[in-house]
Amino acid sequence: MGVENGKEENPDSEKLEEEPFERCPIEEVALVVPETDDPNLPVMTFRAWFLGTSSCVVLMFFNTFFTYRTQPLTISAILMQIAVLPMGKFMASVLPTREFNVMGMKFSLNPGPFNIKEHVIITIFANCGVSYGGGDAYSIGAITVMKAYYKQSLSFLCALLIVLSTQILGYGWAGMLRRYLVDPVEMWWPSNLAQVSLFRALHEKDPKSKGLTRMQFFLVFMVASFAYYALPGYLFPILTFFSWVCWKWPHSITAQQIGSGYHGLGVGAFTLDWAGISAYHGSPLVTPWFSILNVAVGFIMFIYIIIPLCYWKYNTFDARKFPIFSSQLFTSTGDKYDTTKILTPQYDLNVAAYDSYGKLYLSPLFALSIGSGFARITATITHVLLFHGSDIMRQSKSAMKSVKLDVHARLMKNYKGVPEWWFLSLLAGSVGVSLLMSFVWKEEIQLRWWGMLFAFVLAWILTLPIGVIQATTNQQPGYDIIAQFIIGYILPGKPIAVLIFKIYGRISTIHALSFLSDLKLGHYMKIPPRCMFTAQLAGTVVSGTVNLAVAWWMLGSINNICDVEALHPDSPWTCPKFRVTFDTSVIWGLIGPRRLFGPGGMYRNLVWLFPVGAFLPVPVWILSKIFPEKKWIPLINIPVISYGFAGMPPATPTNIASWLITGTIFNFFVFRYRKGWWQKYNYVLSAALDAGTAFMGVLLFFALQNENVSLKWWGTKLDHCPLAICPTAHNISVPGCPLF
Secondary structure, three states: OHHHHOEOOOOOHHHHHHOOOEOOOOHHHHHHOOOOOOOOOOOOOHHHHHHHHHHHHHHHHHHHHHOOOOOOOOOOHHHHHHHHHHHHHHHHHHOOOOEEEEOOEEEEOOOOOOOHHHHHHHHHHHHHHHHOOOOOOHHHHHHHHHHHHOOOOOOHHHHHHHHHHHHHHHHHHHHHOHHHHOOOOOOOOOOHHHHHHHHHHHHOOOOOOOOOOHHHHHHHHHHHHHHHOHHHHHHOHHHHOEOHHHHHOOOOHHHHHHHOOOOOOOOOOEOOOHHHHOOOOOOHHHOOHHHHHHHHHHHHHHHHHHHHHHHHHOOHHHHHHOOOOOOOEEOOOOOEOOHHHHEOOOOOEOHHHHHHHOOOEEOHHHHHHHHHHHHHHHHHHHHHHHHHHHHHHHHHOOOHHHOOOEHHHHHHOOEOOOOHHHHHHHHHHHHHHHHHHHHHOHHHHOOOHHHHHHHHHHHHHHHHHHHHHHHHHOOOOOOHHHHHHHHHHHOOOOHHHHHHHHHHHHHHHHHHHHHHHHHHHHHHOOOOHHHHHHHHHHHHHHHHHHHHHHHHHHHHHOOOOOOOOOOOOOOOOOOHHHHHHHHHHHHHHHHOHHHHHOOOOOOHHHHHHHHHHHHOHHHHHHHHHHOOOOOOHHHOOHHHHHHHHOOOOOOOHHHHHHHHHHHHHHHHHHHHHOHHHHHHHHHHHHHHHHHHHHHHHHHHHHHOHHHOOOOOOHHHOOOOOHHHHOOOOOOOOOOOOOOO
C-alpha cells in the first residue's frame, strides 16, 4: 500500500498534526479547499493508471480535432472528471481484490473503494489532454503553420521531438520553480478552485441544509447547459454574437464597425453562449474580482477610448484604409497581403519581391494589440520585482523553513518530496535533444544552437514573474511578442526560425505554468508529490504523442485544411487560431520587426510602449508604501490591466465584455451579498456549464456537423454585420464594400 500512496514514515508527522496551524489567509481558498487529509488512501492504483491514460488520450484527440474548426471548442478536463467517476466505481465493484507480488512489490488491482485521490490523479492525467491539445494547441500550431501554410516538408520524428522536448522543458522549469509558485500560500492559483469544489461535490456528503446539495445542483445545471447549447451550437448560432446595432443601421459602415460583435468593437453586442464567454480568458466564475476589475479598466480604455481615437480622429497608421478589427494582413490599397509573392523556395524573404510588392499593413486593433504586448512584458517584470521581489529573494536564500506554513503546507509535510535532480535531469535531457535538432534538422527548423540557448534563457528569466501574476490573478500575461520581436531582429526573413524560437522560449513557459497549476491542485488535495511527478510525466509523453498523431492525420487527410480561399464556404476547417500564428510568423519572421517597427517603419512609435510599461507600476508601488493602510492600492495591477486587450484577435471585444459582465455578477455581487450561496455553488456552477457545453458540442459535431447536416436560416448566420469588414478611407475599393 505504501507504493500506491507515496506516504513517508515521518517520525515528526504526529507532532506536526498536533501543532496549531493557521488557516489559509486567502478567503476564497479557505471557503472551498478541505483542511483535512487521509494519508492512507491509495493513489497510483491500476484504476488510476487505466482511467488516467484513457482520459488523456480521449481529451487530446477531441481538443486537437476541434481546434482546427472555425469556432474552436476546448473540452475541459471537467468532462472527464465527471465521466470517470462511475467508471472508477464500476471497476472497484468488479475487479478482483486479490493481492499480487511482483519482484517483491505488492499491489492489488482493486485496493478498495474508488477514492477522491485516485480521482484527482486521473484528472491530472486528463489536464494534459487539455493543456496541450486545447486552448491554443501551442506546439501543434507551429507544426500546422509549417505544413499547411508554408507547405514545408517536415518529418514526423522531427515534429514529435519538437512537441515532446517543449513540454518536458516546461516540466523542468516547473520543478525548479515549485518553491516560489506552489509552496507559498499567497500563490493560490484561482482556477483550481472550480475543480476542488467539484471533487468535493462528487465525493463528500453535504450536511443537511436547505436547498439542493452540490451534486444535485451540478447535475441540474449540467443538464440545463447541455440542452441550451443546442441553440448557439447549432439551431440559433446568432446567440454567439448578438449585434443589434447592425439591424438598426444596416447601411452604415461606421455603425457596423462600432456594433459588430464579430468584426467590430462590439458596442451593444453580447453573447448568450457560455463557450463564447469562456473561450479566451477561461471561466469568469473562477477569476477573483480584483483581477476582473483590472482587466475591465484596460478593456474599456483600449476598446472604447484608444481605438476610436486612433481610427476615426487621428487615422493612426493609415488605419481607415483597413477594417477596424481583423487578423488579416493588408497591402497599402486595402487588399489582402499575398505572402507567397515574397517567399523564396527556402522559406526566406525575397527582398527584391518585397520591395516590388509593397509594405505590409495591419488592422488598427491588431497593431495596437501588439503594442500593448510591448508594455505588458516590461510592466510584468517591474511589477513582480517591486511587489514580490523581497519574497522571491528570501525564498532563494533557502529561508522556506522559517516561513510560517498554512494548514495545507503542513499536511503535505507528511509525504516524501520530489528531489530537485529529477526535474534537472529532465531539463538537461530536453535541452540536449533540442540542441541536437538544431544540427540534424537545421534546414527545416532554421534556428541554430545559439538561438535555442537564447530561447531557454529567456524562458527561465520570465517564467517566474509571469507565474506570480497567474498564481494570484488567474491571468497569464504573455511575452510572445517580445520573444518574436527579439529573434526577428536577430534573424530577419526567417519565419520558421521565429516559430521555433517562440515554441522553446514562450511555449515552454506556458507548459511550465500548466504543470505548476496542477501541482497546486495536488497540494490542495494532498496528493503525494512523487505520485504527482509520475502522473504528470506520463501524461506529458502520452499527450504529446497523441497530439501530434491526430494533427498529422488531419493535415494529411483533409483537403486544403486551413486554406480559406480554397475551402468550400461552409467548411468548418478554417483554423482561425492557426491563422493568427501564421500572421505573426509573417510579421516577426518573414518581414521582420526592423521593417515594421524600426526607423522608418509604419509602426515604429509603438516601441515606446516598452519603457512606458516598465514605468507604470512604479507610481502604484510608491503610493502603496506611502499609504499602507489603503489595501486597494496594491491591487492595481498594471500587467493585468494591459491584459484587458490581450488576445485580440482571435478574441473579439464581445468575448471579453461578456466575460467581464459575468465575472462581475458572480464574483462581486453574489460573493458580497450571497456569500453562503457563492461558497456552496459558485465553482460547481462553473464546472456544470463547462461540462454541459462540452458534452453537447461533441454530440452536435459527430451527430450532425460531421455528417454535413446543416441549417440555413436567418438565425444561423453568425454576425449580421457585413459592412463591418469594410474600410472607411476615401477611394479605397474593396469587393462588397461601398466607397465611403
